[in-house]
Amino acid sequence: MVKFVTFLLLTIVRLAVAFPAYDSIAGLSEREINKYITRNGVAEIPNPPLPLPKGQDGLKLVNDPAHPFIAAGPNDIRGPCPALNTLASHGYLPRNGVARPDQIITAVMEGLNLGNDFAKFLCYQAFLMNGNPLTNLMSIGMKTPLTGQDPPKPALVGGLSQHGTFEGDTSMTRVDAFFGDQAVFNETLFQGFIDTATKFGFNGTYDVNAAAELRNQRLQNSIQTNPQLVFTSPRILSAYSEAVFPTIFFVDGRLNNRQLTIDAARHFFDLQMMPTGFFRQPAPVNFTIVDPLVSFLFNKHPFSPGVNHGKNNFVLQPQTPPLSDFCGIYEDIVLRVIPGQYPKPTGALKDAINKNLGFFFGAVSAEHNCTQVFPFGRD
Numbered sequence: 278m279v280k281f282v283t284f285l286l287l288t289i290v291r292l293a294v295a296f297p298a299y300d301s302i303a304g305l306s307e308r309e310i311n312k313y314i315t316r317n318g319v320a321e322i323p324n325p326p327l328p329l330p331k332g333q334d335g336l337k338l339v340n341d342p343a344h345p346f347i348a349a350g351p352n353d354i355r356g357p358c359p360a361l362n363t364l365a366s367h368g369y370l371p372r373n374g375v376a377r378p379d380q381i382i383t384a385v386m387e388g389l390n391l392g393n394d395f396a397k398f399l400c401y402q403a404f405l406m407n408g409n410p411l412t413n414l415m416s417i418g419m420k421t422p423l424t425g426q427d428p429p430k431p432a433l434v435g436g437l438s439q440h441g442t443f444e445g446d447t448s449m450t451r452v453d454a455f456f457g458d459q460a461v462f463n464e465t466l467f468q469g470f471i472d473t474a475t476k477f478g479f480n481g482t483y484d485v486n487a488a489a490e491l492r493n494q495r496l497q498n499s500i501q502t503n504p505q506l507v508f509t510s511p512r513i514l515s516a517y518s519e520a521v522f523p524t525i526f527f528v529d530g531r532l533n534n535r536q537l538t539i540d541a542a543r544h545f546f547d548l549q550m551m552p553t554g555f556f557r558q559p560a561p562v563n564f565t566i567v568d569p570l571v572s573f574l575f576n577k578h579p580f581s582p583g584v585n586h587g588k589n590n591f592v593l594q595p596q597t598p599p600l601s602d603f604c605g606i607y608e609d610i611v612l613r614v615i616p617g618q619y620p621k622p623t624g625a626l627k628d629a630i631n632k633n634l635g636f637f638f639g640a641v642s643a644e645h646n647c648t649q650v651f652p653f654g655r656d
């Protein structure tokens with residue numbers, strides 16, 4: 278590991294000398310990349326972490342002395358996900374905001390008690406769209422040279438803030454990319470979050486009823502105002518899941534009543550900080566808990582996927598799978614989105630992507646009866 282980090286740092290230093298303009302780093306040809314791989318190899322890809330051992334997977338103080346909050350410094354990267362931002366600020370993730378998939382999975386299991394399958398599903402999906410398969414590193418925010426040498430374009434390696442991948446329109450506390458920085462917390466939208474909780478949530482909390490209203494409101498607002506709105510697979514799934522997550526994971530596990538107070542919401546979304554004395558969920562949370570809540574939101578305000586052709590002109594996209602078609606969304610990610618960035622990977626790059634695709638499918642199939650698909654063949 279030490280060897281790899283040293284190698285990465287040396288590589289970055291070498292690149293900084295060889296390619297003074299940042300842009301040109303991303304534009305190396307496939308031949309140059311292959312030469313690079315031949316010379317340096319690719320990073321070792323560890324297997325996904327196992328579930329937390331029985332007896333250590335329960336209620337636990339997670340804002341503890343071993344994980345003190347330290348606000349992100351000027352060189353620390355933060356992005357669109359309030360959970361990962363917070364985990365980085367408490368040291369569950371590297372505080373600079375650049376991490377390997379296995380570190381992210383361990384962090385969300387340890388820090389918030391995501392179930393192992395669910396953690397792997399989120400993480401490998403994001404990594405395949407936003408991470409660097411050569412160095413096995415991903416930024417939880419903007420693109421950074423800290424993730425090392427990029428594979429050839431059209432691979433983006435854009436980090437979680439990369440619009441149009443995992444990050445997308447109609448977020449609850451971030452503006453659509455059309456209007457500005459899609460990754461940064463927006464106070465005006467957070468006031469809308471509070472208003473919705475006050476109006477629809479039990480005792481002014483953000484609960485599943487508030488979530489259903491806010492999710493619909495954010496979609497309707499983008500339909501009316503964002504001429505470039507895209508609301509299709511895979512974004513539809515993350516948008517609906519992320520509306521539900523705070524009612525589960527940001528609620529103190531001792532109470533665990535799916536009612537998020539505004540104070541706790543302020544801590545996670547804005548301050549990127551766990552509330553004082555915060556306990557994680559009392560048991561690992563997998564699809565069996567999340568799926569019915571997502572369906573509840575959808576059934577309250579059903580929608581069909583689509584894109585805007587100009588403001589208030591939402592054109593349905595019947596070729597993209599609907600929210601209810603989980604396996605269709607999995608196939609869309611694997612057969613359309615990922616080959617969009619890696620049209621014909623070869624050699625070690627292909628092996629690395631295939632390995633991550635295998636991990637991704639492992640998580641997908643744990644609680645859903647989907648069939649594995651192979652964008653680059655089976656070998």
Ligand code: HEM
Nearest residue numbers: 357358360399400403443444445448449450451519522526
């Ligand atoms: C491996 C795990 C995770 C990854 C890779 C991930 C990634 C992301 C990304 C890329 C976004 C931006 C989507 C967008 O709004 O455009 C996001 C948003 C969000 N994430 Fe995560 N996330 C993870 C785990 C979690 C967990 C455990 C929670 C628990 C509460 C969470 C809560 C949220 C919420 C609430 C948003 C929406 C923010 C908003 O709409 O304002 N995420 N996440």
